[in-house]
Amino acid sequence: MVLDFNTLYSPFDRFDKLFEEFLRPGMAGQRSMAYPPLNLSQDDQNIYVRAEIPGVDMGGIDLTLTDKTLVLKGERKAEEGKYYRQERPAGVFHRVINLNIPVRRDKVNATMKDGLLTVTLPKAEEVKPRTISIDVK
Amino acid sequence: MSEVMKKEEKSLPTFRPVTDILEREDGFYIYMDLPGVAKDDLVIDLQEDDLAVSGKTSYPSPENERYSEMQFGNGEYHRSVSLSDIVDREKIRANLKNGVLELFLPRVEKTQPKRIEITSG
Numbered sequence: 001m002v003l004d005f006n007t008l009y010s011p012f013d014r015f016d017k018l019f020e021e022f023l024r025p026g027m028a029g030q031r032s033m034a035y036p037p038l039n040l041s042q043d044d045q046n047i048y049v050r051a052e053i054p055g056v057d058m059g060g061i062d063l064t065l066t067d068k069t070l071v072l073k074g075e076r077k078a079e080e081g082k083y084y085r086q087e088r089p090a091g092v093f094h095r096v097i098n099l100n101i102p103v104r105r106d107k108v109n110a111t112m113k114d115g116l117l118t119v120t121l122p123k124a125e126e127v128k129p130r131t132i133s134i135d136v137k
Numbered sequence: 138m139s140e141v142m143k144k145e146e147k148s149l150p151t152f153r154p155v156t157d158i159l160e161r162e163d164g165f166y167i168y169m170d171l172p173g174v175a176k177d178d179l180v181i182d183l184q185e186d187d188l189a190v191s192g193k194t195s196y197p198s199p200e201n202e203r204y205s206e207m208q209f210g211n212g213e214y215h216r217s218v219s220l221s222d223i224v225d226r227e228k229i230r231a232n233l234k235n236g237v238l239e240l241f242l243p244r245v246e247k248t249q250p251k252r253i254e255i256t257s258g
Contacts, residue, residue: 055235082160085157114174
């Protein structure tokens with residue numbers, strides 16, 4: 001028996017595939033991953049945590065800010081009735097987001113619009129970039 | 138495979154929204170998850186037996202934001218559902234709330250079974 005490495009074993013293709021899978025945004029639902037899908041970003045002033053949680057209003061989401069983490073908890077409830085098809089996820093979700101930057105705890109703001117949760121965490125003053133003016137004499 | 142993916146990257150990716158279809162006493166209910174779709178960006182077309190839902194997300198992407206994790210992004214949603222004859226097309230209702238579209242499809246009022254008289258002679 002001859003082992004055909006070209007067709008059966010192609011490490012480069014596999015690797016390529018893995019990368020393409022990861023780099024394509026918006027694949028929530030099609031790819032198995034923790035729920036809800038999160039986007040984490042920051043600019044000079046704030047850290048932004050965004051999550052797609054359709055069907056849950058602000059009251060149904062529990063946000064806890066600990067020293068180094070933001071904990072996102074909630075539940076998606078299933079509708080009552082006789083199901084013919086059920087694809088939408090239901091149940092309790094829980095995600096922990098590590099914040100490695102100190103934030104101003106009293107200024108954290110969360111909004112919910114069209115199923116998109118946005119949490120804005122202002123960075124603490126000491127980590128904000130600062131321009132130092134140099135006097136030239 | 139790679140070529141197909143590259144084509145997709147040029148335009149927005151298309152998703153099939155996850156959907157629940159269920160029946161209650163007053164009719165059928167369809168729920169679709171359409172996070173990020175505003176009411177004005179959602180189109181529902183009914184053509185004969187085909188109910189087509191399509192929508193587009195419009196997440197802003199400020200240039201000065203640096204992403205460290207990205208698990209969702211902008212895209213287009215498309216899904217169509219075939220309706221059976223027992224749905225009353227005139228009374229379909231749609232409501233979009235918190236990124237979930239609820240479609241209510243009432244049953245046609247039951248037509249009374251009609252006895253056919255047989256005459257002889």
